[in-house]
Amino acid sequence: MPDPLFKIYGGTVYDPRNGIDGQVRDLWIRGGKIVEAPDDPDVRPDKTLDTAGLVVMPGGIDMHCHIAGPKVNVARKMRPEEKRVAKNVVRTAKTHSGTMGSVPSTFATGYKYAGMGYTTAFDAAIPPLAARHAHEEFDDTPCIDKGFYILVGNNHYIMRALKENEPGKLKAFLGWLLTAAKGYAPKMVNPGGVEVWKQQKAGNVHDLDTRVEHFDVTPRQIIRGVAQAAHELQLPHRVHIHANNLGLPGNWTTTLETMKALEGFGGHLTHVQFHSYGGGEGDENSFNSKVAPLAEYVNANKNLTVDVGQVLFGETTSMTGDSPLGYYLSNVYKTKWFSADTEMEAGCGIAPIEYKNKSRIHALQWAIGLEWYLLVEDPWRVVMSTDHPNGGSFLAYPHIIRLLMDRTWRRDLIATVHPHVRERSSLADLDREYSLNEICIITRAGPAKILGLTNKGHLGPGADADITIYTPHENKETMFELPRYVIKAGQVIVEQGEVREPVDGKTLHVAPEYDREIENDVARWFENYYSIRFRNYPVGDDYLRAAERVPCG
């Protein structure tokens, strides 16, 4: 018996990838996928859903968040004060219980994403040595498809290959490492800087040309070397970069240099808001926005994409693979702090943080994020993110949507924050309002394209039947925070924000072609330096309950 045929009819469809901008269309689903409408008009669907008067979009895709792995888990344990007061997620006949706060438990994470109409999310910073941990947490994160990026910007093997001028070795190793970890893309976090942190007290690099001792390489060489390897491996999402000097006044020049270093390859600059600051020279008063020149560079260079990392006012937890940054933040805010190194691969830092609207710095960070959305001309190259939970929770996305679609309300809020926002950013002068179609691009169609996910972010035949259906509302925050229906792989999983059918999502990963000869060298490397045997390192196929290998090339 073939899979049942499901028809969703009468809704107003937004599907920018297929050029559909608010037209009434029917969708046909079979076997978890969107299919062509049957040729024979007498074919009757087995099941229907009337969506007349409702807005239909592909499921949301979060391309940068922190929801799994060792540092997320430490952050959960580190914030009992939040967990105690947050409203718990209560167990039902079909769903598990969970806890919230700025770092929700695994099950709660899945339910809350789905409840908000998001059906796919990528964790942005997993040390490959901890891949198993991340996969295990994914296994407990229902309702969404997920994947992770592996930290490679301070990896000893990679830096050694660069030092020895062996690009072929770097490429083969990157191919092996992504395959072994069942990761999705290479991520560089403060390339070179985390290694200097491990070597020296409060160490870091300060620009793209600082030499990393022992390896004798620079951040610029790491960025170009990994970008080249990713390009040659033809990864669906080439490189994901958290640039050097995050959060520091005056860091915009480092960001511009990082963009330039990618020339010829392109790449994705993440939470770019945190990297767009002017001022400095030890004077906190000089802090200002430098989005305009950076956005101009992005506008002119089509192979660059960004996600924003919007800051929202309130308490949250900062967590990062950027160890020196975690130390810096804990010093600034005088909070508790966690730091850990992952052998020869990576580091991390965690610290609680509170963004205040009357703080000059925080109000400007908020404005700088919004400027990025409003100054990048092509919505296909700017993606909604809060760098959850660093700038704020993913649950703030509907609030950000309203800020982008309603300039009157935006102006009202600008009037409530520190006055430097009017003086040192262009936000108050920006009239742009996003359309529903553009919101659809920056929250699903665009990230799918940037990630090279051809089966997601659109509603054409062959796409995964991940669909979110909203009740239109003048207040776009109200509209987007409580979808009428959420459909995952053809099944209605959420109705009016309530999880009805917590299906398990799949794990998206890559397995690029690489020169297998490299494994002998990597095995020797493991024997000499790693705490784990080479043969025990790769995550086997049987380790993932439901996996999908996304093709390269």
Ligand SMILES: [Zn+2]
């Ligand atoms: Zn991040």
